[in-house]
Amino acid sequence: MRGRRRPGCHAGHPAGLHRRQRGRLGLHLIGAGRSATIDILNAIGLDVTAAGNHEFDRGATDLSARLLGAFDAPVLAANVTGNDALRAEGDGNGVWTTQIDGVTVGFIGLVTDSLPSLVAESALQGVEVDDFIRTANVRAAALKDGDPDNGEADIVVVLAHEDAAVYATQFNGSVNAVFGGHTHDAHAATVTGKDGNRIAVVQSGQYGKLLGNITLSFDPATGAVGVVQAANIDLAASDCTTDAYGVQAIVDQAARESRAAGARVLTNLDTGFYRGTNNGSDPGANRSTESTAANLIADSYRSWLTTDVRPEGDHYVGLMNPGGVRADYLLGDLTEGEAYTVQPFGNEMGYATYSGAQLKAVLAQQWQPDTSRPVLMLGVSANVQVYLDQDAADELEEYWSRISTGAQTAADLESAIDAARNRIIRSVYIDGVELDDDAEVVVASNSFMLSGGDGFTALREGDVSSTGVLDRTVTAEYLQAGGATSADLAKRQIGVDMDVDTAGGSATVRFTGLSFTAASEQAAAGAVAEVTATVALADGGTQHLTSAAIDTTITPELPETGASTLKVVLPADVATTTCPADSRGSAGVSAAAACAVVSFTLVAHDGSTRSIDLQALVPVAAVTGRADAGVPEASEQVIIAPDDDPLAGFEVPDFLGSFSMMSVVVVSAAGLACYRVIRRGLRVRRHAVPSEM
Known part of the structure; x- marks a missing residue:
């Protein structure tokens, strides 16, 4: 993308603008601040990328002090303010421009608006996150306003760590292409923007399985930009086997380190424990549904409460956020390495006491019509049974549709959303009895959840006791002790x-x-x-x-x-x-x-x-x-x-x-x-x- 042709296979792709697209950058940190993921991206010549929520897992200071220096390419986040190092990336203010065959291409990088709910509150101290649609449209318009003082581009590409299929139609006439991410869904299409403009949109799933490929045309005489192609290329079906960048050596070294650390068998599972799917072949893509994998982890949290902690309270409950479950538990031997893959973030275990009414408020926050996913369905421990008001759920899903398509704003629907949320939890049973609003419920979860992550802000109302114990250690010990070998197929x-x-x-x-x-x-x-x-x-x-x-x-x-x-x-x-x-x-x-x-x-x-x-x-x-x-x-x-x-x-x-x-x-x-x-x-x-x- 810097005007050079890279070595290796090109699989007959049409000439034009190519970008190696990551659906998401999941950092598995190795050694002294280096990552095999970053090493590979640098090796293949990544030109530019957008910051995702996981780059902020250890805080904005860690991002600016360690990760930005590790990348050879600029990391853009136009809608994040308050961090000078991040603001200075690329050409500044979340924008980077480059010349390709005499055509100036501008890239605008953005992170999801939901960032404050996806990382611990302390991670964003001094940092503010602005509306990414509004920010993208302002930056794009500036790149095509004819004023060289604020940068100019013939073509504008948005790199959004957010679901492109949901939001692409809200970009203005200055935007020509969008690469999306965050939700792990794969799609490729040409859509109509808010000003009637045609926008090429690609989101290439997860884990590098697909290559997002957009080809645009540009007429220097008129400045017109056209969409030639928006597609996802299945790399598993590619006949390109040339290792032109030395990637295999990086992968092999990381694999050796991983095998040595994770080969020990924890337990043998009689069944798999699976995450949610949208179509049967995209495990983990559907975080809006209950899963046996998340329920299993919630069970391990409750077991830890009852055996190791035993605080005062009427009930003990475990909760697990679906986004924290990054792989399925598969039938057969489960090794430490595989268990790590399921829970890779290394959050700390904690617990807090809530009233029955507060727990119901937490469960109501599973419906999030103002985010990219309409629902984030928690894993709950087996002693919990939740009955939902489906009529209220239908309303909240409709509000999500209106907000995500730009028909109405979250502010327009705030009172209606609050009213539906107040009805969504019909009743909750814990330990075989209906939960009283005044009951004392001790909730165990990871530090991310208990700090209000993923939009579960009601959990901040508890006085959290931290333990220094890693969440994946608690689950691993539960499994090793035979806490669960077969999936519980009763929906909770x-x-x-x-x-x-x-x-x-x-x-x-x-x-x-x-x-x-x-x-x-x-x-x-x-x-x-x-x-x-x-x-x-x-x-x-x-x-x-x-x-x-x-x-x-x-x-x-x-x-x-x-x-x-x-x-x-x-x-x-x-x-x-x-x-x-x-x-x-x-x-x-x-x-x-x-x-x-x-x-x-x-x-x-x-x-x-x-x-x-x-x-x-x-x-x-x-x-x-x-x-x-x-x-x-x-x-x-x-x-x-x-x-x-x-x-x-x-x-x-x-x-x-x-x-x-x-x-x-x-x-x-x-x-x-x-x-x-x-x-x-x-x-x-x-x-x-x-x-x-």
Whole structure:
């Protein structure tokens, strides 16, 4: 790109502007501040790059003092201010220009706006991160405004450590090409920018598997720029085997060091533990879904709390951020090196105590409509079961769509987002009981998470105790001790939505998120295959009402893989009780209104079952003869407390199977009726978000 032709294979690529694109720079630091990754990039002649969030893992000072000097190429971050060394890279202010065959090409490097949520707060002391779209458009316009004092370019290329497919259409008419990254998704296309301009957009996945290739045309007479090609080249299919840059020697040395350090076997796994996928062949790309790999790590954190720390508190919980899980745990022998690959960042373990309400706020922050991913689904330990309001989730996903396409801003939708987030957590069960807002929950996680990383700012409200123990050490010791050898295929966070027929006697219940995304996990014997609904009868028996299969089609970038919808119709001889009054006081229920309790069971491929804690309270025809008598008008979630429970003493047999997680209707050991019901009022559920928002 400095006007020279490099040695080696060119695979018949068309002549034009070529850039060796990294989807992401994952620094695996070796020795005295050097990295095999950087050594390779320098060897192949990297011309320019954009800073990513991991360059800030050890702080902006470390970036400027160590990493910038290690690169032979400028590292650009136009939207980061407050660091003089970074600001001076290239031509300054995040821009670098070069001449290629007499054409001036300007590069603008930017890091994701989410940087403050992706690194520890202390890492960005003295540094501010500006809006990357606005910054890119300002810099691009300056490069084509005819003023030589602020630099000029015939062609402008944006290097964005952010998902190009989501944001490329928001760049202005001065931008001609975009190389994206950060989300690890691969795509290549030509799109229309905000000023009607055509922009070549490439994002080349992860780990150097693809080569992003953009070819542009330029007419010196008119200054017109055209897109010839935007493509990703599969390097695994390339016949180019010439090592023109001495890369193999660097790789071999790094491999020798890694093998020596990581060959020891920790344990033998009977199954794999996998990250989320969008299409079945891109493991780790879907961070918006629950994964067995993240859950496993969360389990190890809780085990560490219960065995090594044992602080005071009502419950112990482990949480794991999906972005911290960088590889799958594969079937068979697991070595220290492979375990390191899964958790490469070397964060410190810590813990803090939160109220039940604060933990719910943390879980609500999994929905992040103002970032490049709509959801970041946490791994939670096995003693936690979270029920989500799918209606609220639908709203938040719609807000993400509006913000990511530029239709509205996060500020426009702030109050609507807050309202939906306040509803998104329907209920949480820990250690078999529903979580009280005042309960004391001790949360164990890595230092990155506990400092509010990845947007989980509610975790900053805890007084964190640091331990000096590495997170991967905790997980490795858990695995070595046999803490887990087979993946738990029970989803720990599922969505629920329910609509009741206004005439009474029927309801439609929708479940989401019942399946993991890895194909092998979906097909495993213990994976859920169907949902059944049952109801108690007046004669003391129970009746199966309906069953529905689980649709395991993957929902990309969403946590909803594994959906099932049941239409429940109550029989004539159903057992009834007086519907409870509305717990929020907005809509009373007549004493004449009768309700039936419908319970749900998940059935696995191997026939094993487990119950869902939530039960549906379905109105039936009122005793006055009016079908709508006493029916609540508002869409509400109702929690029945033991003291005013209308079904106390009304025993229903435990028909939910030996693997019932929590709620038979009567908890005999406590002598109390203690259970959860849901009711989604009588309005038709609206998928669309109100237009006035």
